[in-house]
Amino acid sequence: MSGVDGVAFGVSVFLFLVVTILGFAATRWRRAKSLDNLDEWGLGGRGFGTFVAWFLIGGDLYTAYTFVAVPATLYAGSVVGFFAIPYGIIAYPLVFLFFPRLWSVSHRHGYVTPADFVQGRYDSRGLALAIALTGILATMPYIALQLVGMQVVLEVMGITAPGDSWLVKDLPLFIAFGFLAAYTYKAGMRAPALIAFVKDALIYIVIIVAVIYIPAQVGGWSHVFEAANDSFTSFNTDNADAIAAGQASPRGMIPPEAAHWAYASLALGSALALFMYPHSVTGVLSTRSRSVIRRNAALLPAYSVLLGLLSLLGFVAIAAGVKVENPQQSVPQLFEEQFSPWFAGVAFAAIVIGALVPAAIMSIAAANLWTRNVYKAYLRRDATPAQEAQQSKLVSLLVKVGALVFVLALSKDFAINLQLLGGVWMLQTLPAIVLGLYTRWFHRWALLAGWAVGMAYGTWLAYGVSSPVKEHFGGPLVEFPFTDTLVYIAVVAFLANLVVTVVLTVVLRALKVDPGVDQTRPQDFHADAGDPGVEEAREHGAPVHA
């Protein structure tokens, strides 16, 4: 190791150890009779109140990768980079409206995953399997990107063990992930819930200090925006020929007219997809009551303010003269240059710990999907709750190993491509899940066909996007069919999905094809904690696949 600041390193390691101890202690937190079922291991006992849920869901959605990647896009001068903010604004009213219904029906019937609900509502193991596999497929690269976030910080800190082999070089990453895997295995959802307190507290402190202290050091916010603007303008002038030839993208701060739909559709599509992700559903289902979800829809935007300020640090890095090859290093590098070593240590620890919470919840969510909708639905239909929990614990380990291999052995680009596709894919599960919360009009086979069309079309569109640096998967935008307006691929694929679903539903209903038996009743969508049926579901684990 060379060039490592001892103080920064010491502070980071200390905070990391605190979190590790908390992770293991979490088995005793809100102690249950036994952790040997998915309600306890996989959903933390379904009992988190407003306060815990705020830290947990916030810690879950605003990931380390977000904290590294969003400022990086602003640093790199992407005109649509700030879309993360309208995305956050739009997401919460949607949560407010439809998540309480999903919560109620899930509690009544003991559903652990969104695919469980689809299975119960549409009586189709095939459709549930499609939803589950989409979730697992989209979550794996997302976990991998948490590692990318950690890697970036470790690189800036200068912590890489000597030697050329990736196995040795990334030893610190292995150690961090090993601890994470161990306490998630033992404590389940309780571990990230408890760690989220430390993670979020650290992140809030670091960002608030950063946005007050650093801009003042470099000449105030107006200077920051001027400096960023000047740098983008001079880049555009210097590279005018390359831009005209399509070999470089023009830089800017504010989306020009031509990019309005791109900006808006990225925000809308991502907001709709966000809450289809298994880890968000898992976070929301771990809450105690419907009101907890609604209150959090009003409280979680605090994180959006934080993310907005953090992303502007991308401009601050430009004003401070930070020069890095990889834009993702811009903010960590800014911290190292501007903060005193001990506070830089706190900031680095905040990002590394920030990767652990979402990685834990994502691996739990993916494991739950596997266990409920593949293992129990197909492989072992008579599995007991204890066997389900055991299966989930093992799979949560496997998923993490998979993510490690992803990042270390395969290319980082591969994970980023898949993450880009993840949003496109998750949106294709919306009709079955969200529309299913309101109506049973749609036919199960129509939903499955719509999903397949959306998945294939979206993937194909993304494959066809080339950028100056990449031949395929070059970005999230395509021209909307028959126009030259750029929009988010997920939205285009989603519209195709909807059209297929509606048309086929009309046909299948006219042909009177068996729609399956709906397990739910209208009142299930209004049930709250304490209602008859809700508690029993928790005690016995209602037989979804009976």
Place this chain on the structure above:
Amino acid sequence: MSSRGRWAVVYLLLAPAVVLPLWVSLYDRTDPTLFGFPFFFWFQFALIILAVALTVPAYLIAQGAERADRVRHGLPAEPPVTDPPAKEEQP
């Protein structure tokens, strides 16, 4: 007010939080600036605050609408208070 009417008010309250951010030509400008922030940036921060300010009354109205819906579906207006296992809110 009927439950339907209450829900209409909730939707009306939440609509600006979904529609305004998508209306980019409303805020794609630099001026007026605030504390050095171009309009584009501070307007979107203001939208976050507006969204929260609208979600709070929407929450209160939705609670009433919920009660009416519960009765309509044959549930008691309030869930019966059982003794939930005493769990600590703080870590």
